[in-house]
Amino acid sequence: MTIFPAHYSGPTLGEVGEHRAIEAIITAAPSSRNGDDAAVLNHASPNSRAVATTDMLIEGRHFRADWSTPEEIGQKAIVQNFADIEAMGARPIAALLAIAAPPHTPVSYIRGIAAGINERVGEYSAELVGGDLTSGDHLVLSVTAIGSLGGSRPELTLDRARPGQRVVAHGSIGWSAAGLALLERFGRDAVPEQFTPLVEAHCAPRLNPGRGVIARATGATAMTDNSDGLIADLGTIARRSGVGIDLHSADVAPAPLVAEAAELLGADPWEWVMSGGEDHTLLATTAGDPPSGFRSIGRVVRGDGVTINGEDPKYTHGWVSF
Amino acid sequence: MTIFPAHYSGPTLGEVGEHRAIEAIITAAPSSRNGDDAAVLNHASPNSRAVATTDMLIEGRHFRADWSTPEEIGQKAIVQNFADIEAMGARPIAALLAIAAPPHTPVSYIRGIAAGINERVGEYSAELVGGDLTSGDHLVLSVTAIGSLGGSRPELTLDRARPGQRVVAHGSIGWSAAGLALLERFGRDAVPEQFTPLVEAHCAPRLNPGRGVIARATGATAMTDNSDGLIADLGTIARRSGVGIDLHSADVAPAPLVAEAAELLGADPWEWVMSGGEDHTLLATTAGDPPSGFRSIGRVVRGDGVTINGEDPKYTHGWVSF
Known part of the structure; x- marks a missing residue:
């Protein structure tokens, strides 16, 4: 009830x-x-x-x-x-x-x-x-x-990533999971004020509207959003496209505020980055430069699965309903 | 649970x-x-x-x-x-x-x-x-x-019934409510076999696909479906169109099987007809003849509300969620 x-x-x-x-x-x-x-x-x-x-x-x-x-x-x-x-x-x-x-x-x-x-x-x-x-x-x-x-370009399905393409992102990664961890520890009213952006990222995520259309118009190939977890969702693109994805750790490293929250809670901020979903950050692949508003976070490679700097990620689990 | x-x-x-x-x-x-x-x-x-x-x-x-x-x-x-x-x-x-x-x-x-x-x-x-x-x-x-x-005709909103038009229906009326009453009395396995069509009308209603398109193509003006109850749903058309609707009792009279179920249960089959929803029967108004598959059940008149043979219906309540 x-x-x-x-x-x-x-x-x-x-x-x-x-x-x-x-x-x-x-x-x-x-x-x-x-x-x-x-x-x-x-x-x-x-x-x-x-x-x-x-x-x-x-x-x-x-x-x-x-x-x-x-x-x-x-x-x-x-x-x-x-x-x-x-x-x-x-x-x-x-x-x-x-x-x-x-x-x-x-x-x-x-x-x-x-x-x-x-x-x-x-x-x-x-x-x-x-x-x-x-x-x-x-x-x-x-x-x-x-x-x-609209238009004649194909829709951005999960299966069109190709080796050599860039992996790009629009939006924050791990913020929602950090906010959730803070809420679990403190409840809404007692979360220290400096972490408000993390709590809001969890309770009311926000995207810059239109970035999906822009990415498609400027040559993105595959796209999804970070709903279940970064590694899990990119893993879906990798599996459906028959490719591997290698992330650059420096480009997905926890933001300072996320790292600060992790220190307070004694948590590993990389778990929030790799496994935390619900950021709804747009994750795409493209043969060109990052579309406006997107940043490069890695490369599509031959192989399968998702790696970070060529190594297996420490955290791979994502959201599961059952 | x-x-x-x-x-x-x-x-x-x-x-x-x-x-x-x-x-x-x-x-x-x-x-x-x-x-x-x-x-x-x-x-x-x-x-x-x-x-x-x-x-x-x-x-x-x-x-x-x-x-x-x-x-x-x-x-x-x-x-x-x-x-x-x-x-x-x-x-x-x-x-x-x-x-x-x-x-x-x-x-x-x-x-x-x-x-x-x-x-x-x-x-x-x-x-x-x-x-x-x-x-x-x-x-x-x-x-x-x-x-x-498709096409250029307007969609069939609730507000386009006009006095003088026919009220038409495609599908059964009161069958779902009769089936529900039988289920409440007997449970699924013990409902007498001859009432299976009523039980099925409740558990798995069926419409003849495409009747809505046909009605629009042949001049229907307003349309809805019998989801909350015949009088309630036609009352919505009447209110939104600023008209009255007069039903002909002989044209909405309980089907023999519905009447038989009512006799068995000691119920009034007219309550099922007037108040029972979930038949999803299409109810329309038209200036012309009934569209293929529809039958005439009444007339749009000047005034407001829904009457039967010019008199207030005995049952007017419909499904309400709260």
């Missing part, structure tokens, strides 16, 4: 009912396309194709109501789905939100989730176009993202 | 892990578009627009593992989402499936859900193109359907 922080007060879902709760969502995340049996999206550009992905977030597993604000939960749900759209080289245009929530959920909490969604979809000029709200024992969010893939 | 029927045996999700379970899903419901960060859909026809909708199904609320087979659960999840796509006059082309399931869930059970999904999407020439599988205490399915809306 999900427990909501006491400062979310006011009427509950059970008190106001489904229709007024949906009104609260639509008011917080408005779209003229919402409110019918299904949402009709815009005419897309010539030859464009629709791209779709979905992710489910369960309270207590993918987020915690005592660590994240509802706004952050909404932001995270959008970013992790939109990162998958961007990882194809496509542009996110719409999101759908299905929520299961207990009757004792404050409407203000649901409104907060919708506000967080609205903030992030707005950064992409996208909209929340539809959804479903139902009663459940636990708070569960299921977000679907829809994107548009 | 979801309890699975004993005859689903073999390895569990907790034993085989996420990746092998996803393999089982993809094998049961194959698509070449599945398996990357996001699914890229086909080039659509000129000027076509994407249409999207989502619905969440929770074990114990929207279905019961002791009443429905996993195949039926998958079928129901698709039909209720595809009905929303059809209700816009669009053609369903793809589905995404997010599942939360306990670690003790047999993989054979998940495979059954995927097989049911595959059967129904196949009837529409659609595909299961992506999804998510995560661990949760309860079995929760969240399905997103994506459709394609």
Whole structure:
């Protein structure tokens, strides 16, 4: 049973009912396309194709109501789905939100989730176009993202990395795992203030919108995002492409703030870098220079698996659901 | 905690892990578009627009593992989402499936859900193109359907019914509610055999694919599906269109099998007809003759609300989540 922080007060879902709760969502995340049996999206550009992905977030597993604000939960749900759209080289245009929530959920909490969604979809000029709200024992969010893939270049699948290409990244690596470790040790309110960027990277990750489209336009070959862990996700590209990937340790070394958090916690920051997922950093391969906003972190090589400076990584595990 | 029927045996999700379970899903419901960060859909026809909708199904609320087979659960999840796509006059082309399931869930059970999904999407020439599988205490399915809306006619929104138009329906009305009442009384195994069509209408509703497209092509104006209840759903069209709807009692009268079930249970079959949802029968308005496969059930009139033979309906409540 999900427990909501006491400062979310006011009427509950059970008190106001489904229709007024949906009104609260639509008011917080408005779209003229919402409110019918299904949402009709815009005419897309010539030859464009629709791209779709979905992710489910369960309270207590993918987020915690005592660590994240509802706004952050909404932001995270959008970013992790939109990162998958961007990882194809496509542009996110719409999101759908299905929520299961207990009757004792404050409407203000649901409104907060919708506000967080609205903030992030707005950064992409996208909209929340539809959804479903139902009663459940636990708070569960299921977000679907829809994107548009224009132009004639192929989409950025996992299987097009080739030996000799550069491995590039856009975004931080290991920050989300560091934030999670800090939350586990201190709880949200007691994390030392200088680590706020790490906690926020975990609770409400943020990407610079449009980097996936830019990477595809400037010659990226394969792309994914760091959702399960750096080694695990690059390992998927390596396996699907039939290649090896060698990372340069200096280019993926823990950021000073991450190293500082590790020292405080007595942890190895390299574990966060190699195994920590949920950064949703874009990871791509390219035959050219790093696309704008990306930095080089290694090379595609003949062989298989992922190495660091030619050696097996110390940490290889990633997120697993079971 | 979801309890699975004993005859689903073999390895569990907790034993085989996420990746092998996803393999089982993809094998049961194959698509070449599945398996990357996001699914890229086909080039659509000129000027076509994407249409999207989502619905969440929770074990114990929207279905019961002791009443429905996993195949039926998958079928129901698709039909209720595809009905929303059809209700816009669009053609369903793809589905995404997010599942939360306990670690003790047999993989054979998940495979059954995927097989049911595959059967129904196949009837529409659609595909299961992506999804998510995560661990949760309860079995929760969240399905997103994506459709394609071709041609230049407007989509069939809820607000275009006009006085003088016919109200038409494709599909049965009240069958799902009758089936649910029989299940509640007898449990699945003890429902008298002659009522199997009613039980199946509840556990695995079925629509004749393409009726939404046909209705739009032949002049339908507004459309929805009977998901919350006949009076409730037509009431939404009436309210959004600023009109009244008068049903002809003879045209919505309970089918003989529904009446027979009501007699056995001592129930009023008209309650199932008026208030029972989940038939996913398409309900439309049109200025012309009923589209192929549809029958006339009433008229759009000046005024507001829904009446039967000019009088207030005896039952008006519909499904509410809270």
